[in-house]
Amino acid sequence: MQEWVAGSAAAVPDPARVVSPDSPVRVLLAAAARALRGEDCADLGHQPVLNRFRGAPEPVRRAAVARAGGRAALSPEQAAGVDAERVARWMVEQYPFRSYPAVVVGSPHAGAVHLATAMGVPWLPAAFDVVVHWPGGAVDDPRAALGHGGRVTARLLAGNPDVSVRQVHDPASRGVLAGATVSLVVRWRRLPDAYREFLGTHLAGGAPVLLLRDARTWPVLHPSEGHSFQVGGPRSGLEPGDFHAGSEPLAEMLRGAGGDEARWNPPDDACPQGYAEHAVEPGFEGSLRAWAKAVGSQLHRVLFPGPEALSAATADVYRGWLRGAGKTGDRCVVECGRLIDPWQVVRAGLVPYWCENATRRSVAGAEWWLAGSSPFTSVDVLPESPGMQSPGLAGLPQWLAVASFGRRRRAVDRMAARGYPVTPASTRRATEVLRGQPYDLPTPAPLRAADALAWLRDSGTAQGLLVC
Known part of the structure; x- marks a missing residue:
């Protein structure tokens, strides 16, 4: 790129x-x-x-x-x-x-x-x-x-x-x-x-x-x-x-x-x-x-009324998938924008929640989902700086509030926090952060499509997700 x-x-x-x-x-x-x-x-x-x-x-x-x-x-x-x-x-x-x-x-x-x-x-x-x-x-x-x-x-x-x-x-x-x-x-x-x-x-x-x-x-x-x-x-x-x-x-x-x-x-x-x-x-x-x-x-x-609904349902699918493989499913990473790395997420056995961007509405979706979920032992947050000020932008305290849902570990990426909301960030920054997570191997057997759809339906219906 x-x-x-x-x-x-x-x-x-x-x-x-x-x-x-x-x-x-x-x-x-x-x-x-x-x-x-x-x-x-x-x-x-x-x-x-x-x-x-x-x-x-x-x-x-x-x-x-x-x-x-x-x-x-x-x-x-x-x-x-x-x-x-x-x-x-x-x-x-x-x-x-x-x-x-x-x-x-x-x-x-x-x-x-x-x-x-x-x-x-x-x-x-x-x-x-x-x-x-x-x-x-x-x-x-x-x-x-x-x-x-x-x-x-x-x-x-x-x-x-x-x-x-x-x-x-x-x-x-x-x-x-x-x-x-x-x-x-x-x-x-x-x-x-x-x-x-x-x-x-x-x-x-x-x-x-x-x-x-x-x-x-x-x-x-x-x-x-x-x-x-x-x-x-x-x-x-x-x-x-x-x-x-x-x-x-x-x-x-x-x-x-x-x-x-x-x-x-x-x-x-x-x-x-x-x-x-x-x-x-x-x-x-x-x-x-x-x-x-x-x-x-x-x-x-699968029709989603907003990105928050699919993010929450996907995170719930991952938690069920990990627990079904005998893992805890109690470590969460909150990604944002281009700060993602799906391979490292699976390697570390993390539950991923994605914020579309750094707007207050998007970050509030993560807060609501975490508040309604079973507690996580750790929550790592990767806020993406948009590169400019915007009327709808979430402040750093809101990102810190997202991390506070972790019972033992509450971490907002320091590099992102130091220059938020204007410091540059590339996708490899997410990789660098997630590489520091402990391995949780072996990875689970591939998720079956039928199980994914069933979990999406069970988790997402209350949030307006339509699976048909």
């Missing part, structure tokens, strides 16, 4: 160049593939663009981050050459080519990757993130972002009729980068041929397929066929109304990104509710169901 410099050539860009290295899909795919190879994430040292140039005066840093973001992004000409089928093939090629007893597919969530790791199976995303340079952009002008993104999307869709594109303009999560680049989530509207070939070749006969779907909603504008647009998003930790002119959170986030609330110019403040950016397209689910039926497999859907 490295930074690339965008050129002006319109040639088809390599998939490793297309999928944004700062995106959750990229990190989760890398972690899942390494876990199946029996490797940890020590080589994942990519530093997100927002976390760079610390120490410089804030106006200078913002300008430097914007320039770096533009260089790392695709040019509009390169975006027109994106080949979604080629991206799908690159994704399946990350995994060892062997027979698997199941597969996990769908929305990006570390819980899905942890479940896949416990079962010893791949995780395949239903979408991927593309970041495109926006010359002359402005963080406080979402209307102009829609215009630029619409032109880029039209060219991308012309070469990829089997995808849709959700554009997200979110200064709360992306800061100054929201004015230097446009963020596009490319979602497959049917099962890619590369996925069909991989599953047909490497999925055991009759093996179940688990589809995990993010069911969060957000106001969505549909400016053209195949192109949708949203201002803000659930990952911001804010409400849709916080992105309307006159709100204090909007003024705060724009000031932090070098924008001006007085210039805020959204395309429409009265958009209807729709599924948010990381939902699964209905056509993708339908074609996956048809494929499973044709080969004698069964598709199981």
Whole structure:
């Protein structure tokens, strides 16, 4: 995972160049593939663009981050050459080519990757993130972002009729980068041929397929066929109304990104509710169901109303799985964002709970789950610094409160705590911390899909998780 410099050539860009290295899909795919190879994430040292140039005066840093973001992004000409089928093939090629007893597919969530790791199976995303340079952009002008993104999307869709594109303009999560680049989530509207070939070749006969779907909603504008647009998003930790002119959170986030609330110019403040950016397209689910039926497999859907529900249910699954193998299941690690390492979690016999990011809402989910769970002897916390201040950001005392649920050991990673919320962190930091955990070998026998679904149903139903 490295930074690339965008050129002006319109040639088809390599998939490793297309999928944004700062995106959750990229990190989760890398972690899942390494876990199946029996490797940890020590080589994942990519530093997100927002976390760079610390120490410089804030106006200078913002300008430097914007320039770096533009260089790392695709040019509009390169975006027109994106080949979604080629991206799908690159994704399946990350995994060892062997027979698997199941597969996990769908929305990006570390819980899905942890479940896949416990079962010893791949995780395949239903979408991927593309970041495109926006010359002359402005963080406080979402209307102009829609215009630029619409032109880029039209060219991308012309070469990829089997995808849709959700554009997200979110200064709360992306800061100054929201004015230097446009963020596009490319979602497959049917099962890619590369996925069909991989599953047909490497999925055991009759093996179940688990589809995990993010069911969060957000106001969505549909400016053209195949192109949708949203201002803000659930990952911001804010409400849709916080992105309307006159709100204090909007003024705060724009000031932090070098924008001006007085210039805020959204395309429409009265958009209807729709599924948010990381939902699964209905056509993708339908074609996956048809494929499973044709080969004698069964598709199981797991719909989660928020990431906290799936995180809690996955942690409960791990606890039951570990205890069923004769282990205590009493040591917990609370991960955050890109700070994950599923292979080290299994090696150490830990119970993983994942916070999507460092927002108050996400961290509160961990607190509620720990408060309602049987006590843990140890709780280790890995808070990911977002690289900027945000209205919805959790303070360090809230992370310390999460760790306080450990009866004997209560640890917040010191490196993360010293510079929170602005110090850089890469995935390998999680590996370094988890390598210090004592081994709990041998690892349990792989989790059976039927047991995972039963535990998800028992644990998650009360939290709104739908397993069907």
